[in-house]
Amino acid sequence: MASQMISTRQFSNSLYGIWLILKFDIQAWRYFDASLQGFWSSFVIAFLLAPFHLVHAITDFGPDSTGLPLIPYLMVEMLSYVVAWTLFPFAMLYISSFLDRAPRYFFHMVPYNWLRLPIEGPIYIVILLSDFGLMSVEGAAFLNLLGLAALIIYSTFVAGVGLKITTGTAMSLVALDIVLSLITASLIDRI
Numbered sequence: 001m002a003s004q005m006i007s008t009r010q011f012s013n014s015l016y017g018i019w020l021i022l023k024f025d026i027q028a029w030r031y032f033d034a035s036l037q038g039f040w041s042s043f044v045i046a047f048l049l050a051p052f053h054l055v056h057a058i059t060d061f062g063p064d065s066t067g068l069p070l071i072p073y074l075m076v077e078m079l080s081y082v083v084a085w086t087l088f089p090f091a092m093l094y095i096s097s098f099l100d101r102a103p104r105y106f107f108h109m110v111p112y113n114w115l116r117l118p119i120e121g122p123i124y125i126v127i128l129l130s131d132f133g134l135m136s137v138e139g140a141a142f143l144n145l146l147g148l149a150a151l152i153i154y155s156t157f158v159a160g161v162g163l164k165i166t167t168g169t170a171m172s173l174v175a176l177d178i179v180l181s182l183i184t185a186s187l188i189d190r191i
Helices: 008-022 026-031 036-041 044-060 070-098 102-131 137-163 167-189
Strands: none
Touching: 008 026, 008 102, 008 137, 026 102, 026 137, 036 102, 044 070, 044 102, 070 102, 070 167, 102 137, 137 167
């Protein structure tokens, strides 16, 4: 299904764009399809990372700790995954208009989605190594902290360049993204 969403050329161009973003090169934006189609195509990253989330959810499952049987628990986990991928882009529809940057929305959100691959991919690997006892909880926590730092730094760069806003405003958007993620996780944990 995901392969029908994006061409091989668009996929490779976007990966090269991410490589340039990781080097803080503003030429990266030339390699992203900053259109409605490019926006929807960028969610291919959600499909690529979903199996990692699912495996983590399965290893994290415990009927005593979750209060749910496995199948309903996995349904809640996957719905939370969808919300985590869509809430910030939805909020940014309104925020980019408020900031008078609506025409730059796709220049921000397309690279933002692609950026999640090189940051969240390694984080999921660390989490799974810890889940399977191949890495200490402390080691995983430290590496996750480094991943969070990378997320903040690169997401600020992507927001700043993509929306053509100041670094302070870009950092505020990153903070909003993190707060929305924490609120979502907290609400889901209550289910």
